[in-house]
Amino acid sequence: MHGLALLAACSEPTTLRALVDGVAARSRRDFAEIAATLMLLIDNGLLLGAETPLQKTDQGTWAHFPTHIGLLDDELRTKQFLAAIRAQVTADDVVLDIGSGTGVMAVGAALAGAKHVFAMEASAMAGTVRELARANGVADRVTVLQGWSTRLELPTRATLLVTETIGNDPLGEHIVDIVADAKKRLLTKDARIIPHELSVYAYLASVPDELADYHRFGAGNTGRWSRDYGIDFGVLAHVTNQALPTSLEQREAASLLELSEPVLVGGVDFGSTLPLITPFALVAKSAGRFDAVVSYFEVALAPGITLSTRPSIASPTNSWLTRLWLESTPRWVAAGEVIRLQARFAQSSIVIEPTT
Template sequence: MTPLPPSTHDTAQFLDYHVSMLRDTVRTNAFREAIHATVVEGDVVVDIGCGTGILSLFACQAGARHVYAIDRGPVLDVARDLARRNGLADRISFLRGESTVLDPPERADVLITETLWNLGLGEGLLSTVSDAVRRWLRPGAAIIPGTVEVRLAPIGLRGLRERLSVADLDYGVDFSHLEAASRNVPRSMFIWPEAVRCPAQTVWSARLPYGGPETIPMAAEFVVETAGTVNAFGGWFRSDLGGGVVLSNAPPSAAPSWEQAVFPLSHAVEVAPGDRIRVALETDATADTTWTWATRVLRDGSEVAAFQQSTRDVRLLTSA
């Protein structure tokens, strides 16, 4: 069967997404600065998840002898054309597919990968980098980004219940399974500073490549200072890209192509000063799209709320 051509709507979404990444000057200039501080004349560079290829072009501008730009999507054709129009087609090889499956033409001196989700983890960053170190890079190769730090805070988001809930819809339909599933999936949303109920804490950090256990535990305890509603945990990242360049999407984020990660609670909780909110968040380093988070709210040492949530529950519901 001949595949259908992309619709105008699909094309518009595709262009909007990649143009928004380019127009995020905070993100793009941070990576450009880190690349120019890291790549030296004659280096071989591999750019994993290259998108439009803008970071590959920066590597060439910094003096790279050759760049291997990898992406699995149709944007690779855009990147190839962009390189041609900028006179760099002979210095960039475009490889379609997953870097973990492709065979490296040669070993590289520098790895660039902008596979950072709103929480830093979440787009296969750790497994991608680990595989690249084993198969794509020379010993001692530089990695951009160099470090990733995950930060969490309890938040009270206005309108979150309306966004997630279908329990109040009177259609004569049982939506209970969808209601439960909706609260077990982390979201990408903008978090305003006034929604943050306690100062954020660093719950995990690592220098790449990550060499720790496959299961990544993160935990924190927050002491409430002001009464209010808590209905989720918000998360964001801080990353040292290299060359002293630090990038973060902490609210209010100056890098608009990233929102923040939102892990909803099963139910909103009214908290008071002195309450303690404990969270244990866990993901898998080899496939960081699975998340589990457990929450306890304590008042004067007694538990007033406790939730256990996981994206695994969503998979069970959708496969039932």
């Protein structure tokens, strides 16, 4: 509660002393307790010193080059988005690129002949978009706006939206909210959207012990620790945390045995609202050990142009991590056995869980 009081008291610049004294007097809390909370708010970037440059508020790793190098190195992702842009852009289009990063999509749209491109980027990467546009001779048709799209305005509504704000949890970067806000304020009524549809699939998988041991407390690792440290770790093998998926790199995800065919568990058509809970059934195609459910997504970018992150067919340079929902206790299933699960869609996450 005094954390909120501290934030409220900072709606105008104030000195540390006045802030702590004021909140301490009002909340009747200890000075030290208030000061500790204040330091926590400052350390986490929620409160800034008056002299702190605004760049410091850049979110997480988005301003870091390696993140964007990984994205551009994902050749299939980048080529498919650029192909969709080329297929969609006409000379009459005003394009909006939300989450521009290096500017690859914005510059791609300008080179494809768009009348004008607005590139919105929250982080300091906005500077690279300007550089890229200049170097490619399209600076006069690319306007860069630094900030969150939900807080920015456009002088005119865009006719085509491009946004690669798809996370490892595909909804984790708030693409649903971003598109909904853009449709309300920034796009024409009949604007096209790249991607226009996102589908989530799931299948049963067997996970090699060695890999599973990195991600779950099981008989293997707890037995080893019990022997190594003389402490009985066996109890941890029964501890579950199924609500949290683990994430695998492409190479690891592709090495898993698919124990069932994937089924569509739901998705987002950016023209409609999300279903909240979808039950689904996975049928084992052969006998085997059911260790986990794998979920992945596909996006429809333009007619005939899609991108799939299904581990067995995704590009080796796939920059998205694959979601793995590990069972706490692996079990053997017979061919034809049916496992019933449900997918729960929230605004910014998808959870795969047992049916309720």
